[in-house]
Each structure stands twice: as structure tokens, then as C-alpha cells.
Amino acid sequence: MKFKGSFINVFLSIYILFSGVAYSVDKAATKPEVTPIPKARQFITEHKGRFNDQNISYTATAGETYLKDKNGKETASIFTFAYTKNEKKQQNRPVTFIWNGGPGSASTWLHMGAFGPKRVKVPSDAQFPGTPPYPILDTPESILDVSDLVFIDPVGTGFSRALGEHKGKEFWGLQQDAASMAEFIRTWITANGRWNSPRFLLGESYGTTRAAAVAKILEKDLSISLNGIIFVSQALDYQGSTPYVKDNIISHITYLPTMAAAAVYHDKIKPKPENLESFLSQARLFATDELMPALFKGNTLDARTKTHIRDRLAYFTGLTPSYIDRAQLRIQGFHFAKELLRDKGLTIGLLDARYTVDEVDDLNSTPDHDAGGAIAPAFNAALMSYIRSDLGVTWDRTYLAPADDELSDQWSWRTAPPNSAWEPTYVNTAHDLSKALRINPALKVMVASGYYDLVTPFFDAEYTLNRHGIKAEQIQYHYYQGGHAMYVNETARVDLLKDTRLFIQQQTRRN
Structure with a gap:
């Protein structure tokens, strides 16, 4: 007689065989219990502000959006900070989806450095920012007058987490991350009735790598058209931003x-x-x-x-x-x-x-x-203070900034399926951008670069985007007296917001 299963099941089968005792093994009882997925958390507050000389009433929604698989089961919680203007024709108002880079960075930098309605003040002249308390100021230059803003924290950053039986590793990879962000955008515009809104992507550093990949998925696979993409500190083809490889x-x-x-x-x-x-x-x-x-x-x-x-x-x-x-x-x-x-x-x-x-x-x-x-401690302190005092976010969940400590080691850069042959190469999503631009010839890209950025140099942006079959007329270059986060320089911050506002207005103007 052959027995199948674990050692304990084999032992029990032998015992039953010779003792004549009726016995059954409840295999389901040996499975670990899965914690029920709670209802998505939402913290909603109402605000007023003056942006670009306009008085604007807006709603701030700090909360979770659940991603689901094809069977309707929750897979991940994506936490965002969404600022939406209170108006009747909201469905036609532009919306800009914003994320930082890393991979493994929450949206803290763009949120509290430039584009959010509040910002942390650090020295403009590259001096040490000092110790707490850090000044948190209004941002009248924010682009909230021309676009709603959705700041996104990918899985493993901020409050965003994998759900149920799913693990963060399922979302930690070049392709996995892009797929989850594209799915989030589709979920968000569906839930908020924004399918006919002009749409923009805005990313910094690895966030530009992500934006190019997401743009291709949206345009090619999901039939979701974009009006524009803003690259802050472009990083699409990593060969031009990898100085530590000896023969590069x-x-x-x-x-x-x-x-x-x-x-x-x-x-x-x-x-x-x-x-x-x-x-x-x-x-x-x-x-x-x-x-x-x-x-x-x-x-x-x-x-x-x-x-x-x-x-x-x-x-x-x-x-x-x-x-x-x-x-x-x-x-x-x-x-x-x-x-x-x-x-x-x-x-x-x-x-x-x-x-x-x-x-x-x-x-x-x-x-x-x-x-x-x-400047990192100043940004973290300002964000955590602001979301509690102004946005009413009272949650015992840890806000991951830096990211989950396993994210970096488990991140997958593969562009081929796990079981297929794959020769490692420089990361390059410029081809994805080129594809999206060919599918949507009205789509344009604004490229914002700091002169003093030794991580993603401005000449690399030109080298990358002037190749890969990308048409020159679809790219606009802007340069600033700052570094990777050029917006810590006050003049550069104001100019960046002005240029972004004009770009959005240009790309939403009807012919």
C-alpha cells in the first residue's frame, strides 16, 4: 500500500489501518488563518487656499484605494493624498498623478517640496536645514488652480501595503510596479468619475522610469489616453546615469x-x-x-x-x-x-x-x-506633522519613508518572465515612452532638469530623449539652478511650478 502526503498523515493512515478507528484529517485546519481585509481607510477634510491669485475651495482625501485581481479579490492598498477642486464640472477638470522615485520612495518630496498646497521651507542656498521645528508654509504657486493633484505612494512606501495573502514582493519590480500604478489610475478614475478628465503623469527620478512604462501600458493596453507627462530629473536609460561602471x-x-x-x-x-x-x-x-x-x-x-x-x-x-x-x-x-x-x-x-x-x-x-x-529629516518631519494637523490622518500604521526594508533587496529589474533566459542590461524605458508617443501623437513631455544633479545629469536627458525614435517636437526641455530636487532652490521652485502650469494649460487647450 502506498501512502501520499505528509509524515503525520502517513502515520495516521497506518494507525487507522491497524486499529480500525475511524479518523479524518482536516487539511484546511492546518492552513494559516488569513486576517480579514478591513474596509479601506479614508480621511477627508475641506480646505480653502489661494493659488495663482485664485481663491479655491478643495477637498483633501488622504486614503486607500484597493487594487483587485480579475476575480475581484483585493491585492494591494495604494495610499494617496488627493486634492480636488470643489466645482460642478469636476469630470472635465485635469488631474495629475504624481509619484517620486527610488524605487522605494514615498511621494513626500514632490508633495512637501513643490506641488502640494503646503511645503516645508529649507535653505535655498544649499545650507544645512537645521533642526526641528521646520517651517511649513502655504504654497500659492501650486498648480492646484489648473489641475487636481493625486500624490501616490507605491506598495511598500508610505501607508501602501500588499493585502491578504499577497506579499509586497509581487509589486516590487520594474514591470510589476508599472502594472500596479497603471491599474491604480484606471481604478481611481473609475471610482471618481474622471474618465473624461485630461490626465497627466508627473514623476521624479525613478518616477520618470515608472512614468514612461506606465504611459505605454495606459496608451497601448488600457486605452487610457494621456495629455502630458512631466519628467523631473529624468532617468529612462540608465547607461547615461551610471558613472560607477568602469567601462561605461x-x-x-x-x-x-x-x-x-x-x-x-x-x-x-x-x-x-x-x-x-x-x-x-x-x-x-x-x-x-x-x-x-x-x-x-x-x-x-x-x-x-x-x-x-x-x-x-x-x-x-x-x-x-x-x-x-x-x-x-x-x-x-x-x-x-x-x-x-x-x-x-x-x-x-x-x-x-x-x-x-x-x-x-x-x-x-x-x-x-x-x-x-x-534635507530628508525636514521633509519627513513636515509631512508627518502636516497630515496629522491639517489632513486629520490619525492612524497607527507606520508611514514607510524610507521604504519597507526588504524592498530594495527584493526588487526585480527583469524584463523577461522568471523562467525564461534573460541577459541583464541597463534599465531603459525610453522605448516604452517612444511607443506611447507614437500611439498618441498629441502627447507631449516636459523635461525638468537641475544643472547640479550628479545622479541624473541634464545632458543624459537630452542624450536619451533625442534618440529611441522619439520626435523632437514632442519634447520640451527646462533647466533650473538646482540639483536632483531642484525645487529646494526657491527661484527654481517657482520657475518649475510656472513652467508646469503653462505646460498643462498648453496640453488642455482645445484646438
């Missing part, structure tokens, strides 16, 4: 203009250029027309040309010719952050090269930590 020639080209901007800011270019934009145009031309061919030639480059390239690199970067010689003309972006002010014992920021920090080890080749990250 492209990053040496895309990073050079940002290095030049940082060198000017820290007075390392002598004489100081009278016009930054003109100087950076020269840096672009040198990078593409001279540096790239030289690096491509490698050790076949003749001595005279090598000396010329070295001296021009020294001019544009503010580094010494001897250092550039030792680097073999290949100035790695993160090495530059440590080297530029080494003579002063300072390291410049990666997210924002305007920031500096005095690190313990001045001999390291790369920064020990990012000086630009000093």
Missing part, C-alpha cells in the same frame, strides 16, 4: 556638463564664465565632438590629442591635469564629487552638487554619504 564610456560624456556646472558654482573655473548656459553649451560640444572620439580610441590615441583632451577636461571640470592623467581621461562622476574640493577637505553632494560636507576620511575616492541628503 557614455557616462563620461553625459556627466561632463554637470561637472562643469558644479565647477563654476564652486569657483573652480578661472576666469569665471560670464554666462553659465553658454559655458555649458561649450561643455556639451566638447563632450560629444572631442571627448567621446578620444575615449573610443583608447590607447591608440596619439600623445598630442591626449594632452589636448586632458587640458580641456581640466578647463571644464576644475580638476588638475595630473589627476586627469591618472584617471586616463575618464572622470567618474562620483569620484568628481570627492575630488573637486579635496584641497579644502570638502565633498560635494551627488543629488545636489551645491551642497558640501566635511567627511571624516579625506582620502576616499568617492563620498561616504550624500551631502544633498541632509
